[in-house]
Amino acid sequence: MATAALGALALAAVPATAQEQAAPAAQTDAQPEIGTFGFDLSGMDKSVQPGDDFYAYANGTWAKNTEIPADKSNYGMFTALADLSQTRTREILDVAKGDPNSMIGRAYASYLDSAAIEAKGLAPIEPWLNKIRAVDKAGLAKLLAEADRSGVQHFFGGYVGQDDKNPEVYIYTMFQGGIGMPDRDFYLKENERNAKLQAAYLTHLENVLTLAGEQDAAARAKAIYDFEKQVATVHWDKNDSSDATKVYNKMTIAELAAAAPGFDWQAFIRGIGVNEDSLLVSQPSAFTGEAKLLAAAPIGVIRDMLIVRSLDGFSDVLPDAVAEEAFSFYGTALSGTPQMQERWKRAVDFTTGNMGEAVGKDYVAKYFPPETKAAMDVLVKNVLAALDTRITNLTWMQPETKVKAKKKLANFTTKIGYPDRWKDYSKLEIKADDLFGNALRSNQFAHDDNISRLGGPIRRWEWGMTPMTVNAYANFGMNEIVFPAAILQPPFFDPHADDAINYGGIGAVIGHEVSHHFDDQGAKYDETGKLADWWTPADVAAFEAAGKALIAQYDAYEVLPGEKLDGTFTLGENIGDLAGLTIAYDAYKKSLGGKEAPVLGGLTGDQRFFLGWAQVWRRNYREQNLSQRITTDPHSPSIQRTWVSRNLDPWYKAYQIKQGQKLYLAPKDRVRIW
Template sequence: MIHLPKTSRLMASAALGALMLTAVPAAAEEKPAAASAAASAAKPELGTFGFDLSGMDKSVQPGDDFYAYANGTWAKNTEIPADKSNFGMFTVLADLSQTRTQEILEAARTDPNSMIGRAYAAYLDAATVEAKGLAPIEPWLNQIRTVDKAGLARLLAEADRNGVRHFFGGYVGQDDKNPDVYIYTMFQGGIGMPDRDFYLKENERNTRLQAAYLKHLENVLTLVGEANAAARAQAIYDFEKQIATVHWDKNDSSDATKVYNKMTIAELAAAAPGFDWQTFIRGIGVKEDSLLVSQPSAFTGEAKLLAEAPIGVIRDLLIVRSLDGFSDVLPDAVAQEAFSFYGTALSGTPQMQERWKRAVDFTTNNMGEAVGQDYVARYFPPETKAAMDQLVRNVLAAMGDRIDGLSWMQPETKVKAKKKLANFTTKIGYPDRWKDYSKLEIKADDLFGNALRSNQFAHDDNISRLGGPIRRWEWGMTPMTVNAYANFGMNEIVFPAAILQPPFFDPHADPAINYGGIGAVIGHEISHHFDDQGAKYDETGKLADWWTPADVAAFEAAGKALVAQYDAYEVLPGEKLDGTFTLGENIGDLAGLTVAYEAYKKSLGGKEAPVLDGLTGDQRFFLGWAQVWRRNYREQNLSQRITTDPHAPSIQRTWVSRNLDPWYKAFQVKPGQKLYLTPEERVRIW
């Protein structure tokens, strides 16, 4: 799991990567998107105008369940593949990226001079992996087995560099209050399940997961030949539960103000006695004295727990974390064991991906930009970049108009908000300065070593940011990623090549579909910079107070109404959505769809949109929005997301349309229908 600092993504899951700078003026000239000009030139990929009508369920009233109306037949007829926890439009494109990357890697594999070819070949060579057994990881495990309390800080620093998760996480990122300077930021760690709630929240599902996790701990210890595994597994579990108790919850941990705690190493040592912070932080390679500690009380609690715990429990926990972290590059028995908990128990996925898919993912995750150069040359037409650039300008211009028209924002704040918008950097497709992997050694017969050296390379690269200029060219996703993100410190919005495809964007589709798809995605990322966290950052990317108290009060009141709306959604029987945890994403969806709609209307230049297959332009716009959210989940995956995913599930994301007046008119939604809100109940923020 890679931590993307201070960014908000379109959906969960992403990889780390690194350009182009396209500053987009806020007052961009209004023009219809290039998409509309091309619309009649060739056939769209889906249906006759870019929407798959056969996936609708017209027996459902749109006002009762807009998701089911637009997507019900698709949902009923679509099975989730055995190697997936969920399946939808994002997955269809992710599969396409995977297949295309496979073609690139199959070609590279025959070239001994190709780094990505060797990485892929080493992964596919399962026989060599099995023959080596656990030998490649034994030297590291032996370091863990012999560590004492005095050597722990040094060992954890090494674990950090090796990519083994332990009690504290960290990365070098921009200093929120001084965004021209990098700083080392630390966050709580030490638990093997994804969130403290899995240990502490009492319910039937968590009881089952806790038992499965305990069994997993035991199985891993057994696999590496440790005696007395059951009792030792219980001791690890009890220790992790204590750690979970001192952890901050996910809402506090996502609050940019609360997690900004600058301290010196000496101050941290005084606040969190019991652990050798100086040795640990210097061991990581940090030479600066100042750092940011995200959850200070958790650090105090964890340091105390580490001081009190028997060294044996700490060793055992690190052994399990090491095996789980490298499970994918060790013999199949280890990989299957990790998958049985993290894949099956936690996410409901019956089986692991085939080896070639995992080989593609491994290469993409560790040297994604080396693959990305080939990918964009083959699969990203320059016209897409040009059309996207125009769409972004149109949506940004619409956002500017929305800000001008806000009734709740003070005029002086509007000036600043417009300035922030004018300062946006937009990145489209791929970086124009690629990451240099020449220092990374990849061998065709050493999969474990490749994984270890890749982790060390990524760590060293991250630490080397300290003291240097901000690397504004870097990307946090690869071109093959089907996602998008907003980065607050950089004041940027980023759209990788792979999301700029149908159903999100099709140069041959009706503009209404493109505005409802990629237009709303653009709006979503723009709006993140004005969501409950993003709005705290000014036009330079600095965490600062730039609003008047009246603005803050009005914004928070509107936010509260949206929190209540999402709090009320029962996703699974007895399992409700957390409106606070998902607020930033829900503001992104609400404002994003609103601003995309305005941009669509403006693109028509005052003319009425044509009726296609009996559907008006407005109807098609909202159907385009609903279509990108087609997704079926396994129950376990959906349940896990309620606790770990800041995004609402696809059904509820689609329903955000109930806050937009034009949706009511387009589908004749009436009082008494399930999604109906009175005009006063509809939440309007941006």
């Protein structure tokens, strides 16, 4: 990765600290990694008018010429960087593999030893499968607690996190489960695509039972499917499950037992290591329904479900026949991916998935220079300053609410690149010749570490992503925004690229994550991370009106024939895109210090800014993957994410967008929130 000093980013948007002032811009002749100024001009399709399809204009030739690799369900800028991260991590792990004292080396080696894995067959998991085969209703709660600790999904899940209404305290939160397909809609919505998925899933259930050595697999698979469909009917839908207010339901164990009789909640909760009495139950009516179904279901159906979940959950560390069967449904049928990743890639993912920060320490030392972190820090400050100004100038927010909003903004924590404190894996046992055991012990280690939070101080040093992750996130309870090292690369960020490209790329990503704290859910949390009412009724009404307009805009997008976006489900992410791009544009303009941006490649600064935004969303999807995302992903697909620019007045001016063009919105119809 190219390295650079702060000089490639203008610092005018916020006052520099004394330390920043003491570090003058470095003068280098380094070139950006992409094109002459950070944008790939060859990927454009200038036969398309920007006002008709801005995505195609900016990315059309790239889209036409880019094939999705056989081991991918989609391919774009995120996946290209993920591939780079995977390759770099492989180099680190190949070295570590030769060191018997290296935990990550032993984990990696154990995954690569396919001959040993095939020779062992299902022997490593048979003791657990035999426990399942022997369980009765009386022992079910205890067995499910063991499944929970071992990483086997079952009828409900849980984790220890901050109490939304008391964020200085940890609490155990439970959520609905019990289905093998990703969402209730796959069972309950009747259409041709779902019918095919249901048939494929039924075949998958039969094949897994057969692999486990079970008899009469077809009939038993049908019984599992019928039970799961019943469970799907009591599940909350994705919109209710995404509502922070609706899912905050504090109960004691006794209250849960009264609300959801038929299951030994005390034995389960204590069995997973939770010794406190207060819980958060995300979807209470689903727990009531599931407990009733569990009580009524034949024990054989429950056993068979757990056998399937166990083999699916550990499929990647078992013989190829099991791994390939799991992939045939979850990879190919659901997402359209033709083939599995090569073993070395899966070995990298296994190691980073279980010991991510142990790998991350070496990764950032080799691939994340301090100059990039420093330059990113300046960009973040500029974007935060732009949002502060936006809040000042809002016409719909009441003065008293503005004071609180600014206080929340000032209280943000920003994490860039990697943790200041690395996770300690010293209690995790990893053996070079025991892949299944490594996976099981890693799951147990992660579970125990999570449960150990209870009663302790809030771990503000923890990260929810590894440095190798190409992504970013906002954490409402921590009031923080987090940007792992791997996303801080071209096309998102290049210290040698034109500022307009950087602000349109990573600047808008920063704005996106910042604005999540003020979206339809994030706005429910105050400056301390507490779920609280801090808006006036007038603020709420104005915000909801703007949200409804954005919902309607995205509801109208037909992504595939007969399959439209759900504007309500994607609202938070769409607000993030709209606000992020708006804020980043302000920050970019302020960074110019009142001067006109130069014309580069025949493009004005504003044109380059919006192209920088469009470039990061280059992505081709397989049809199955795109359809699945419409149901399960709160983010809109890349084309529609790019189109959010149609709500910004500067976009119209930059490209001379005219009435009658497909993306044109009359000024009164442009959604303006932040």
